[in-house]
Amino acid sequence: MNQTLHNQHPDPKRWFALAAVCFGLFMALLDVTIVNVALPTIQEEFQSDFSELEWVLNAYTLVFAVALITVARLGDIYGRKLFFMLGLIVFSIGSLLCALAPDIMSLNIFRGIQGLGASAMMSLSMAIISTTFTGKERGIAFGVWGSVSGLATAIGPLVGGILVEKINWESIFYINLPIGLIALGMAYFFIKESKDNQASKSIDLWGVLLITTAVFCLVFGLIEVNQPQLDWTSPRILALLGGSLVSFIVFILVELRLKSPMVNPRIFKNLSYSGACIAAFCLSAGVYALFFYLTLLLQNYFGYTALETGIRFITISGFALILGPVSGILSNKIGTKPLISGALAILSVAVFMMTVVSSEQSTWTALIAAFLLAGIGNGLVNPPISTTAVDTVPNRIVGMASGVNNVSRQIGIAFGTAFLGAILSNQYVDAIQNKISGLKAIPENARQEIIDGVSAAGPIAGSQGLQGPGSEQYQNMPGFSEIQNIAKTAFVNSLDQVFIAAGIILAIGAILSLLLIRKSDFLNDKA
Numbered sequence: 001m002n003q004t005l006h007n008q009h010p011d012p013k014r015w016f017a018l019a020a021v022c023f024g025l026f027m028a029l030l031d032v033t034i035v036n037v038a039l040p041t042i043q044e045e046f047q048s049d050f051s052e053l054e055w056v057l058n059a060y061t062l063v064f065a066v067a068l069i070t071v072a073r074l075g076d077i078y079g080r081k082l083f084f085m086l087g088l089i090v091f092s093i094g095s096l097l098c099a100l101a102p103d104i105m106s107l108n109i110f111r112g113i114q115g116l117g118a119s120a121m122m123s124l125s126m127a128i129i130s131t132t133f134t135g136k137e138r139g140i141a142f143g144v145w146g147s148v149s150g151l152a153t154a155i156g157p158l159v160g161g162i163l164v165e166k167i168n169w170e171s172i173f174y175i176n177l178p179i180g181l182i183a184l185g186m187a188y189f190f191i192k193e194s195k196d197n198q199a200s201k202s203i204d205l206w207g208v209l210l211i212t213t214a215v216f217c218l219v220f221g222l223i224e225v226n227q228p229q230l231d232w233t234s235p236r237i238l239a240l241l242g243g244s245l246v247s248f249i250v251f252i253l254v255e256l257r258l259k260s261p262m263v264n265p266r267i268f269k270n271l272s273y274s275g276a277c278i279a280a281f282c283l284s285a286g287v288y289a290l291f292f293y294l295t296l297l298l299q300n301y302f303g304y305t306a307l308e309t310g311i312r313f314i315t316i317s318g319f320a321l322i323l324g325p326v327s328g329i330l331s332n333k334i335g336t337k338p339l340i341s342g343a344l345a346i347l348s349v350a351v352f353m354m355t356v357v358s359s360e361q362s363t364w365t366a367l368i369a370a371f372l373l374a375g376i377g378n379g380l381v382n383p384p385i386s387t388t389a390v391d392t393v394p395n396r397i398v399g400m401a402s403g404v405n406n407v408s409r410q411i412g413i414a415f416g417t418a419f420l421g422a423i424l425s426n427q428y429v430d431a432i433q434n435k436i437s438g439l440k441a442i443p444e445n446a447r448q449e450i451i452d453g454v455s456a457a458g459p460i461a462g463s464q465g466l467q468g469p470g471s472e473q474y475q476n477m478p479g480f481s482e483i484q485n486i487a488k489t490a491f492v493n494s495l496d497q498v499f500i501a502a503g504i505i506l507a508i509g510a511i512l513s514l515l516l517i518r519k520s521d522f523l524n525d526k527a
Contacts, residue, residue, distance in 0.1 A: 014132045016190035018141050021125040022148045023183035024088055027176050028118035029149060031060065031095075032413075033156025035111075036295060037306035038169040045169070046104040055108040058223050063115030064122070065219045065410035070208050071116075072123035072403025073262050076196040077203075080124045080131070080399055085187050087120025092180035099173035126402035130390040131194040136332045139387060143328020146382030151320045157295060158310025158317075165307050196396040206254050207262030214247035215407060222414040225422065232422070263400055267393060273401065275516030276388035279340050280405055281412035282509025283381060286502040287347055287374070288409075289416025293424065293498055297357065300463035301492060302364050312364060315371040316378060323379030328387075336384035336391075337517040343381035344510035350374035351503040355496045392521045416505070420498045427494035428459040435486045450483065463491040 035056055042056060075083035094113035101107035125145065133141045163171040221240030224230060230237060255261035268274045291313075298309040330339055353370035389405040390398050436451045466487050 013190045014137075016186055017132050017192070018129065018144060020183050020186035020191055021084070021128050022144065023179055023186065024084065024091075024121035025125045025145065026148050026152045027091060027179055027183070028064075028121045029152035030156050030159065031114060031118065031172075031176070032064075033291060034160040034163075034172050035060075035156075036292070037157050037160040037310070038164045038172055041164055041169045042104070042107070046107070056104075056111055059108045059111040060115040060118070061410065061414065062216070062219050062223065063112040064119050065407060065414065066212055066215045067116050067119035068123050068407045068410065069211050069215070069263055069400070069403040071120045072127065072399040072406075074203075075120070075124045075127060076397060076399035079193050079195050080127050081187065081191045081193040083120050084124040084128060084191065085184060087117045087124065088180055088184045088187065089117070090114075091117025091121060092177055092184075093117075095173045095176035095180070099170040123403040123406050124399060126386055126390055126405070127399040128191060128194070129386075130398045130402070131395055132192065136329075138391070139328040139332040139383070140325055141328070142331070142387045143325040143383040145324070145386060146327060147321050147324025147379070149320075149324075149382045151317050151324075155310070155313070155317045157291075157306065157313055161305065161307035161310040165305070194395075196399070204255075204258060204260065204262040207251065207258070210247050210251035210254060211262060214244050214251055215411070217241070217244035217247065218411060219414045222411075222418040225418045263404060264397070267397070267401060267404070270392050270521050272388055272517045272521035273392045275513045276340075276385050276392070277405055277408040278516070279344060279381075279385050279509050279513040280389070280408040281415075282344065282505050282512075283347070283385070284409045284412025285416030285419070286351065286506035286509065287378065289413050289420055290351065290498070290502050292417060293420060293495060296460060296463050297492070297495060298364060300460065301488065304364070312371075315368060316375040319372075319375035319379035320382075321379075323376065324383055327380045327383040330380075331384045331387050335519060336388045337514065337519075339380055339384040340388065340517065341510045341514040343377045343384075344506050344513065346377035347374055347381065348503045348506035348510060350377060351499050351506060354499045358492050358496045388517060388522075391523060394523065416502070420501060423501050424459050424494050424498050427497045428490050431490035431493060432486065435490065436483065459491050459494060463488065 039056060071083060071087070091114055094110050094115075094117055097110035097113060098107055101110055126142075129141050129145055130138065159175075160172055163169075163175065217240045221237050221244065224240065225232060225234075225237050251263075252265045255263060255265055268277075294313075295309060298304050298312060299306065304312065327339060327343075350370045350373035353373065354367060356366045356370070386402075386405070389401055393401040433451055466484050
């Protein structure tokens with residue numbers, strides 16, 4: 001009876017609640033990519049080395065991923081609105097501290113504070129939408145959520161480019177303050193509190209400790225694997241990944257014995273929910289991790305500025321704003337399975353098409369068709385993944401479910417970046433070895449030294465034509481212009497293998513989501 005009355009007299013404030021959620025979501029995801037284009041400026045100001053600079057990105061990603069499940073479950077227990085608002089406050093404070101950071105170490109610490117706030121906003125945004133909307137409106141709301149999600153991730157380089165070039169790098173953090181205040185006010189007045197009333201109020205400390213350890217070791221290991229002198233077989237990497245595996249196993253065994261676990265592993269017995277998590281992982285590993293390498297291609301290889309690169313990414317991001325609500329409506333009409341599987345298949349084809357960039361005399365315009373197709377797939381895929389993740393579980397644990405689904409996304413980005421980076425590095429080194437070994441303009445006794453130097457400089461320096469760090473020692477050697485061409489060609493040819501690997505990941509996601517997601521798993525009358 002109450003449900004019927006709710007549907008007949010829906011609260012119009014729910015759309016303002018959606019706007020508040022989307023403001024928070026936009027900030028959280030924008031800061032994943034907006035910082036990329038500011039890194040050169042930050043490096044110059046703080047005179048930091050590359051390893052310190054990497055942690056401007058990694059500190060945010062690591063804390064974000066590690067805290068997602070814990071914060072989501074705390075929101076289930078003590079109030080999703082409460083923890084969403086706390087996330088907004090922490091994120092805004094972290095943004096202010098980042099803008100005021102006196103050195104690179106402080107900036108990295110403050111980025112971690114941002115990541116903590118973002119984890120609450122990201123995971124609880126899905127839970128709030130699921131408990132605020134019902135029926136067909138839920139699909140539309142998740143369509144809007146998906147639009148904001150795809151747009152924020154892809155438009156980051158454009159917004160960052162404008163702010164860095166027209167104002168300063170600090171402005172990429174100051175911009176979060178007015179947005180955060182607006183979102184906080186709207187959240188306070190328009191979001192209704194919801195929680196899992198059946199959950200124990202005691203915190204599962206063992207669960208928190210084990211899941212934090214497991215996610216930390218996994219994501220940190222994936223971040224570290226492409227560091228110089230490290231690879232997948234390095235003792236440090238094996239220890240981190242092994243520690244993560246052991247922690248996950250112990251976590252599952254402990255949680256199965258508890259009445260009110262941090263995460264109930266039985267949730268994965270629902271094949272459709274598992275399919276949504278796999279789809280989220282493959283999407284992040286195959287598309288969002290790829291944005292880093294596409295940025296290298298456009299800025300370093302083709303020579304575009306940060307702003308020019310961001311403008312070109314609009315061919316991908318523009319569709320997210322348009323197709324998100326359409327995808328939400330289609331989810332109600334045809335179901336989520338064909339949309340998820342179909343969109344991932346479209347993205348797979350689009351990424352495979354990007355291999356055309358290695359052809360002779362190729363320009364960025366060769367990528368337009370692939371970018372447009374990727375934009376269509378990206379615009380369609382996020383809403384049905386989110387809908388599937390929350391519509392296949394009871395409302396009382398929707399925070400937990402959304403938290404796990406979002407961890408799948410973050411692990412996907414970390415895994416994709418590490419895996420694709422390893423492919424790029426290995427292919428690049430092999431290409432350098434083969435090409436320079438045959439150069440007659442270089443004395444035979446000097447070739448190996450040059451090969452080692454160019455290889456050590458890495459594919460990022462190669463994408464710039466060996467203008468970056470590590471190339472000074474041989475820039476005056478005979479045949480350097482030919483070595484530059486070899487390095488650039490090696491980079492773009494190696495990138496082909498990255499595109500192929502990403503396309504395969506997306507194809508696997510399309511197949512598994514098609515096989516796993518079932519209409520019978522959806523809860524039409526959620527308890």
